[in-house]
Amino acid sequence: MTKILIIIPCYNEGNSLPLILEQLLHLKLPAHYKMEIAVVNDCSKDDTKWVAGLYPVILLDLLVNLGIGGAVQTGFLYARDNGFDLACQIDGDGQHPPWELLKLLEFYDQTKTNVIIGSRFLDEGGFKSSFARRLGIRYFHRLNQLLTGGNIYDSTSGFRLFDKTGIALVAEKYPDEFPEPASLVLFSKYGLSVKEVPVIMSERLAGKSSIRNFVSVYYCIKVTISMLFIFIRKA
Amino acid sequence: MSRIQVITIVINCVFIGYIARLITKGKLREEYAIVWCICTVILVVFSFWTKGLNLMSKIFGVFDPPNLVFTAFIFLILIYLLHLSVVSSKSQHSITRLTQEMALLKEKIKKTEDKDQPF
Numbered sequence: 001m002t003k004i005l006i007i008i009p010c011y012n013e014g015n016s017l018p019l020i021l022e023q024l025l026h027l028k029l030p031a032h033y034k035m036e037i038a039v040v041n042d043c044s045k046d047d048t049k050w051v052a053g054l055y056p057v058i059l060l061d062l063l064v065n066l067g068i069g070g071a072v073q074t075g076f077l078y079a080r081d082n083g084f085d086l087a088c089q090i091d092g093d094g095q096h097p098p099w100e101l102l103k104l105l106e107f108y109d110q111t112k113t114n115v116i117i118g119s120r121f122l123d124e125g126g127f128k129s130s131f132a133r134r135l136g137i138r139y140f141h142r143l144n145q146l147l148t149g150g151n152i153y154d155s156t157s158g159f160r161l162f163d164k165t166g167i168a169l170v171a172e173k174y175p176d177e178f179p180e181p182a183s184l185v186l187f188s189k190y191g192l193s194v195k196e197v198p199v200i201m202s203e204r205l206a207g208k209s210s211i212r213n214f215v216s217v218y219y220c221i222k223v224t225i226s227m228l229f230i231f232i233r234k235a
Numbered sequence: 236m237s238r239i240q241v242i243t244i245v246i247n248c249v250f251i252g253y254i255a256r257l258i259t260k261g262k263l264r265e266e267y268a269i270v271w272c273i274c275t276v277i278l279v280v281f282s283f284w285t286k287g288l289n290l291m292s293k294i295f296g297v298f299d300p301p302n303l304v305f306t307a308f309i310f311l312i313l314i315y316l317l318h319l320s321v322v323s324s325k326s327q328h329s330i331t332r333l334t335q336e337m338a339l340l341k342e343k344i345k346k347t348e349d350k351d352q353p354f
């Protein structure tokens with residue numbers, strides 16, 4: 001029996017959360033999986049907490065807004081402390097269709113990779129995001145190649161499946177604000193295997209991306225710095 | 236003793252007194268107070284020892300003595316700001332850990348309560 005924890009970090013996702021939880025709870029996983037769902041409420045100002053309380057999920061309620069990194073890490077801590085074998089991050093805004101999880105799990109069963117990333121760019125179809133965003137993603141792809149020697153295309157994808165080794169690492173150290181690209185350097189530093197699986201993502205149901213216009217320049221700079229420093233830091 | 240000397244000395248004394256008060260009331264931790272105390276002591280020394288500034292600028296090879304004051308203090312302030320950033324990063328990290336732990340504990344308590352009182 002493999003225990004898997006779905007981690008849904010939420011900041012003001014009260015509108016989109018019911019649909020995702022509904023889909024997740026009706027998801028048919030292969031028989032040897034036992035799924036639990038953890039909703040991490042990152043100090044939302046809307047009714048996210050109340051909505052999550054209506055469903056049979058684990059609610060991790062943060063009193064202070066920690067940002068996506070800190071929120072997801074809370075989920076990883078829970079997974080580590082309660083002996084989960086797998087943990088998967090699914091964003092609360094509906095960008096990651098729950099049934100795509102099956103692709104990640106199938107890939108895990110075949111390869112036992114430490115970290116499996118659901119990628120938008122390996123396959124045709126689905127929502128592809130704007131030009132500027134793609135440009136940024138290409139930049140991070142290059143930077144990642146340089147720093148890790150790996151070949152991950154969608155380094156900003158938050159749709160990730162971690163095994164026990166992966167959980168232990170990210171529960172301990174996880175970048176706080178824009179964790180996705182930077183954590184790839186972390187994985188390579190600690191010798192985790194990272195693979196990509198093509199998934200189809202949809203446009204967010206509600207809310208806005210945390211990465212917009214003038215925030216994006218800051219995003220690029222901050223992530224670059226954080227990647228470089230994780231790279232030179234001793235493992 | 237010139238007028239500006241008197242003014243500086245008085246202000247310094249008030250400043251030191253205020254820092255002492257903050258520390259005794261527990262509003263300022265000693266480690267942060269050290270920098271402020273040292274700064275005031277330096278100011279006091281130089282307000283008594285008027286030739287000191289000229290001497291110092293000669294030693295450091297600074298042409299205009301006031302420039303030495305500005306350079307030295309800007310440097311000090313920069314270092315102190317850096318120190319403050321380190322302190323704030325550290326407390327941010329602690330807050331993150333505390334918040335996470337609290338969320339996990341809340342969940343644990345809820346779970347135990349639900350187990351104890353089956354409806």
